[in-house]
Amino acid sequence: MDKKQEYFNLFGDNWDKDLTAEDLERLTHLIDKVKITEGIKVCDLGCGTGVMFDLLRRRVGEKGMIVGVDFAPRVAHKAHRNFPFHNVGVVEARASQLPFYKDNFDLVISFAAFAHFCNKDKSIHQAWHILKPGGRIVIIHFAGRDELARQHHEAGGPIDCDELPTRDQLAMMFEKSHFNRFELTENKDLYLAIGYKDK
Ligand SMILES: C[S@@+](CC[C@H](N)C(=O)[O-])C[C@H]1O[C@@H](n2cnc3c(N)ncnc32)[C@H](O)[C@@H]1O
Numbered sequence: 001m002d003k004k005q006e007y008f009n010l011f012g013d014n015w016d017k018d019l020t021a022e023d024l025e026r027l028t029h030l031i032d033k034v035k036i037t038e039g040i041k042v043c044d045l046g047c048g049t050g051v052m053f054d055l056l057r058r059r060v061g062e063k064g065m066i067v068g069v070d071f072a073p074r075v076a077h078k079a080h081r082n083f084p085f086h087n088v089g090v091v092e093a094r095a096s097q098l099p100f101y102k103d104n105f106d107l108v109i110s111f112a113a114f115a116h117f118c119n120k121d122k123s124i125h126q127a128w129h130i131l132k133p134g135g136r137i138v139i140i141h142f143a144g145r146d147e148l149a150r151q152h153h154e155a156g157g158p159i160d161c162d163e164l165p166t167r168d169q170l171a172m173m174f175e176k177s178h179f180n181r182f183e184l185t186e187n188k189d190l191y192l193a194i195g196y197k198d199k
Helices: 003-018 021-034 053-060 073-082 120-130 145-155 167-176
Strands: 041-045 065-070 088-092 105-111 131-141 181-187 190-196
Touching: 003 073, 021 053, 021 105, 021 131, 041 053, 041 120, 053 065, 065 073, 073 088, 105 120, 120 131, 120 167, 120 190, 167 181
Parallel strands: 041 065, 041 105, 065 088, 105 131
Antiparallel strands: 131 190, 181 190
């Protein structure tokens, strides 16, 4: 296990406790804007203990499916234990090495995790690989680049330098990974990136 994995393994299951009712309301609002339809298959990258699972499950319904991915074994195990539903699965894996077939998911979503991914280029490419044509990747952080960098620096340890890409860096990542287009909304309190894999 590398240092970052160890860090999240130790502290990763505390994130859900830090999520305020206001955060949850904002997350619900954003997820509604993303328009998640019934029956779709969703991959939650860096799922932690499954903070988004319930919100997602309610939208995809019985016929849909949620698969969470997290590289910290203890956290992945907790997510699995928290959501023992037939249409929710949790896989212990790195975002840059996803153990899924090509064209498998309708939506890849990642909340409060992308900035921590060590190999962001590869993770974006992996997301493209597992998305069906017509699918999207949605990356959400409840802070803009500078604010998030400041928070991570303050936290210190192995996440000290974890940052979000600039618009130009993100454009390059999406383009290299064959996404057809992307949108980025950024302000002090939000970083919302959406990449589209056209049909
Ligand atoms: C700040 S927590 C957020 C977790 C969850 N999305 C939430 O909002 O509660 C970031 C999560 O990303 C996971 N993570 C970090 N880097 C990862 C990587 N390269 N691949 C998979 N998971 C990763 C960590 O283990 C951690 O659970």
